[in-house]
Amino acid sequence: MFKAGRTTGRKRPTTMTIAMIVSGAVIFILLAVPLIVQVITAFRGPFLPFGVSSAKWGVENFVTLWQLREDFWGVLGATGAFVGGSTLLTLLMAFGLAWITVRTDAPWRRLISVLVIVPYIIPPIVKAQAYLLMLSPESGVLNQMLRLLPFASDVPIDPYAFPTMIFIQALTNVTFPYLMIVPILTNMDGSLEESARVSGASWPQTLRRVTLPMLWPGLLGVTVLTFILGLGSLEVPLLFGQESGRDIFALKLWTLISSNAGELPQYGLAAAWGLVFLVITTIAFAIYLRATRNAERRASVSGKGFRPSTMRMGPWKIPVMLLVAVFVLLTGILPLLALLWAAITPYPVAFSIDAMLGSTDFGAFGMVLADPEFWVSLGRTVIIAGGSATIAVVFATVLAYGIARSKKTGWVKAMDLFASSSVAIPATIAGFAMFLTFMVINPYIPIAGTLLALVIAYSYRVSIAYRSSYSATLQIRPELEEAALTSGASRFEGFRRIIAPLLMPTVMAVWIQMFILGTNEFTLPAFLATPSSRPLSMYIYAMINPRSAQLYAPDQGAAMALIFTLMVFAIGYGLQWALSRRAIGRARKPVAAGLPDLAAPPVPAGESATVTLAVQRQKR
Numbered sequence: 001m002f003k004a005g006r007t008t009g010r011k012r013p014t015t016m017t018i019a020m021i022v023s024g025a026v027i028f029i030l031l032a033v034p035l036i037v038q039v040i041t042a043f044r045g046p047f048l049p050f051g052v053s054s055a056k057w058g059v060e061n062f063v064t065l066w067q068l069r070e071d072f073w074g075v076l077g078a079t080g081a082f083v084g085g086s087t088l089l090t091l092l093m094a095f096g097l098a099w100i101t102v103r104t105d106a107p108w109r110r111l112i113s114v115l116v117i118v119p120y121i122i123p124p125i126v127k128a129q130a131y132l133l134m135l136s137p138e139s140g141v142l143n144q145m146l147r148l149l150p151f152a153s154d155v156p157i158d159p160y161a162f163p164t165m166i167f168i169q170a171l172t173n174v175t176f177p178y179l180m181i182v183p184i185l186t187n188m189d190g191s192l193e194e195s196a197r198v199s200g201a202s203w204p205q206t207l208r209r210v211t212l213p214m215l216w217p218g219l220l221g222v223t224v225l226t227f228i229l230g231l232g233s234l235e236v237p238l239l240f241g242q243e244s245g246r247d248i249f250a251l252k253l254w255t256l257i258s259s260n261a262g263e264l265p266q267y268g269l270a271a272a273w274g275l276v277f278l279v280i281t282t283i284a285f286a287i288y289l290r291a292t293r294n295a296e297r298r299a300s301v302s303g304k305g306f307r308p309s310t311m312r313m314g315p316w317k318i319p320v321m322l323l324v325a326v327f328v329l330l331t332g333i334l335p336l337l338a339l340l341w342a343a344i345t346p347y348p349v350a351f352s353i354d355a356m357l358g359s360t361d362f363g364a365f366g367m368v369l370a371d372p373e374f375w376v377s378l379g380r381t382v383i384i385a386g387g388s389a390t391i392a393v394v395f396a397t398v399l400a401y402g403i404a405r406s407k408k409t410g411w412v413k414a415m416d417l418f419a420s421s422s423v424a425i426p427a428t429i430a431g432f433a434m435f436l437t438f439m440v441i442n443p444y445i446p447i448a449g450t451l452l453a454l455v456i457a458y459s460y461r462v463s464i465a466y467r468s469s470y471s472a473t474l475q476i477r478p479e480l481e482e483a484a485l486t487s488g489a490s491r492f493e494g495f496r497r498i499i500a501p502l503l504m505p506t507v508m509a510v511w512i513q514m515f516i517l518g519t520n521e522f523t524l525p526a527f528l529a530t531p532s533s534r535p536l537s538m539y540i541y542a543m544i545n546p547r548s549a550q551l552y553a554p555d556q557g558a559a560m561a562l563i564f565t566l567m568v569f570a571i572g573y574g575l576q577w578a579l580s581r582r583a584i585g586r587a588r589k590p591v592a593a594g595l596p597d598l599a600a601p602p603v604p605a606g607e608s609a610t611v612t613l614a615v616q617r618q619k620r
Contacts, residue, residue: 016491020402023395024415030460031422034433035278041436042271050440061272071247079249079277082166082237083230089170090226091219093327094177100320102185104311112324113182119331120175121569123520125537126561128235129544130335131168133558135159139348141338142330160244169236171331173229177222184218190310224288225423228281232426234523238541249277250428254526257432267436274429285424289417336565342558364559373539374560378567381535383451385518388458393511396465397503401495404473405481416470422463430460431527438528449530457524461517465510472506473499505579512575519568536564 013021041048042062045055065072097116101109119127134142137155146156157164192214196206212219237248247255256270313320341351344360368374399419406412422430434457438448447453476499484494500507522537529538542548543557 014491016402016495019398019492023399023402024419026391026395027399027419027462027466030456030462031418031425034430034437034460035425037437037440038271038274038278038429038433041268042275044268046266046268048267048436048439051443061268064269065272065276075247075249075252075273078162078246079231081162082169082246082248083227085166086169086173086230087223087227089167090173090230091177091223093170093174094181094222095219097174097178097324097327098181098185100324102182103190104313104320106313106317106320106324115328115332116178117175119172120179121516121520121572122335122565123522123537123540123561123568124172124233124235125239125522125541126339126565127172127335128168128239129540129557129561130339131171131236132159132239133342134334134338135164136348139341139350141341141351142334144350160240162244162246165236165240165244165246168240169230169233172236173226173233174327174331176229177226180222180225181219184215184222188214221288224284227284228424228426231277231281232428232430232523234428234526238526249273250426250523253428253432257435257527267439270432271436274432277426278429281424281426281429285421336562339558339562343555343562346555348554364553364555365563368556368560368563371556374536377534377536377539378564380451380454380533381519381537384454384458384535385515385521387455388518389511389514391455391459392462392514393465393469393507396462397469397500397507398495400466400469401473401499401503404470405478419466420463422460425460427521427523428527431457431524434460434524435527449528449533451533454525454528454533454535457528458518458521461514464514464517465507468506468510469503472503476502505582508579508582512572512579515575516568516572519571536560540564 037049043059044050044057045052046060047054049055097112100106101113101116106112122130134140135157136159137143140157140159143156146152147154149156188211192210193206196210201209231249234250234254237246237251238254241248241251253270253273256273257265257267342348343364344362345355346359346361349355349359396419399415403412403416403419434453435448438453442448447456480498480502481491481494484498485491489497519535520537521535522541525535525538526541529535534542540557540560542551543553543560546552
C-alpha cells in the first residue's frame with residue numbers, strides 16, 4: 001500500500017508493507033480458506049474432498065439434498081420460524097429497553113442499563129441450561145410459580161414446545177441488539193419528532209413518518225446481525241431441539257457430522273447444507289450493505305442545536321416498569337436461582353421449605369473445585385480465548401491502519417469488505433468449515449483436535465477487531481505520521497511509536513470483548529474440540545448431557561456453571577477496571593505534560609499541536 005523504500009536498483013517492500021501483507025494473508029487464511037474447503041467438499045465426494053479414494057467431483061450431495069427435499073423444506077421452514085421469530089422478539093425487547101433508557105424519563109434508567117447487560121456475561125450454554133432447569137415440568141421454578149395461578153394447567157409452559165424455544169432464544173440474545181440500538185437512539189436529534197408533534201402528528205404518525213425512516217438503516221443492520229447471530233447459535237437447539245423433534249439448521253449440521261453407531265459422518269451432505277445457508281446469509285448481508293450505503297443522508301447530529309429529547313411517560317410509568325421487572329426476572333434472577341437450586345439438590349426436586357431444609361447441601365461446589373478436569377478445562381479456556389483475541393486484534397489492527405491510510409481504490413475497498421465479512425458467517429458454518437479444513441490438512445499439519453486448532457478457529461471473528469481499529473485509525477489525524485516521516489522515521493516506526501500507542505485503548509477494549517466472547521464460546525468447540533482439548537463450556541455440557549454416561553452429574557454441572565459465570569464476571573469486569581484505570585492514568589499525563597516548559601525552546605508560530613506531540617514522542 002505504501003511506497004517502497006528507495007534503493008539503487010529496484011524497489012524493495014518496506015517493513016510496513018510486509019506487515020500488512022502478512023496481516024492480510026492471516027485474515028485470508030482465517031476467513032477464506034475454510035469456506036473454500038467447504039465449497040470443495042460440497043462438490044467432491046461424500047466424505048473428505050482429498051486423501052480418500054471415494055472423493056470425486058460431482059453434484060451428488062446436492063442431488064441427495066434435493067431427493068430429501070421434504071426434509072430440506074422442513075429444516076428451512078423450522079429454521080426460518082425459529083431464527084426469524086426469535087430475531088423479531090429480540091428486536092422488540094431490545095428496542096423497547098433502549099427506548100426506555102434513552103428517550104424516556106423512566107426512573108432507575110442507569111440501573112436498567114446495567115441489568116440488561118448482565119446476562120451478556122453469562123455463557124450461552126449456561127443460560128440455555130438455566131432455562132431448561134427453570135422450565136422443568138416438575139421442579140422448574142417458573143412452572144411452580146405459574147401453577148399458583150388459578151387458571152394454570154399442570155404444566156403451564158412446555159419447555160420443549162417450539163414457541164418456547166423461540167422465546168428462550170429471543171431472551172438469550174437481547175443484550176447484543178440492545179447495545180447496538182442505544183447509540184442509534186442517542187444520536188438521533190429529538191427536535192425532528194417534536195416538530196412533527198407540533199405540526200399536529202400523532203405518536204403513531206410520528207413514529208411511522210419520522211422516527212423509523214431516520215432509524216431504519218441502523219435498525220436494518222442490527223436486524224441482519226441479530227439474524228446471523230441466531231442462525232449460528234447451537235446452544236438452545238441442542239438442549240431443547242433434540243427433545244422437541246424440530247430440526248433447526250445448526251442442530252442438523254451438528255448431527256450430520258456426529259458419527260453414530262454403524263454410520264459414517266456425512267461431510268459432503270453437511271457441506272451442501274452449509275453452502276445453502278451461507279448463500280442465504282450472504283444475500284442478507286448484501287441487502288444490508290446496499291440499504292445502508294447512503295445512511296449518512298439520514299444523519300441528524302449536526303453539532304449546533306443538537307439535543308436528545310426525553311418523553312414523559314406519565315401514567316404509563318408503572319406498567320412499563322413492571323414489564324422491565326418481568327424481563328429482569330426472566331433473564332437474570334430466575335435462571336440463576338434455578339441453577340443454584342439444581343446445584344444444591346442431589347436430584348430434581350420441586351422448590352419448597354421442606355426440601356430446602358432436608359434435601360440440600362453445597363457438596364457439589366466442593367466436588368467441582370476438587371475436580372482436576374475442571375481446572376484443566378478452565379486453563380484451556382483462558383489459553384484459547386486469550387490466544388485467539390490476541391491474533392485477531394494484532395493482525396486486524398495492522399491491516400485496518402494500512403487500509404484506512406490508503407487511497408480508496410477498488411482493491412482497497414474489496415480488502416475492506418473482505419476483512420469485515422466474518423460478521424456475515426454464522427458460527428455453525430465457521431465451525432464446520434474449520435473442522436473440514438483441519439481434517440484435510442491433518443496428514444500434513446496434524447493440528448485437528450488440538451488447542452491450536454481452537455485458537456485459530458476462535459480468531460475468525462476478526463472483523464470485530466478490524467472495524468473497531470479502522471474507526472479508531474480514522475480519528476487520528478495523519479499529520480502525526482507525517483511529522484514522524486519528516487523526522488526520519490519509517491512508516492513502520494511511525495505506526496509502532498505513534499499510532500499504536502494512540503490506538504492502544506481501543507485495541508485493549510476490543511481484546512477484552514473478544515476474550516469474553518471466547519470464554520463464552522460453545523458452538524465452535526462443539527464442532528472442533530476433543531476430550532483432550534475441550535474448554536470449560538464443553539465440559540459443562542458433558543456434565544449436564546444424559547448421553548455422556550460417565551460424566552453425567554447435573555448437580556455438579558449446575559455448580560460448575562455458577563462458578564464459571566462468576567469467574568467470567570470477575571475476569572471481564574476486572575480487565576475493564578484495569579483498562580479504565582490505565583486510561584485515567586494516560587489522561588492525566590498529557591495534562592501534566594501540557595504545562596508550559598519555560599526551559600524549552602519556543603514553538604514556531606503556525607506549527608500545529610499535533611506536530612508538536614509527534615515531535616515530543618520522537619524525542620522520547
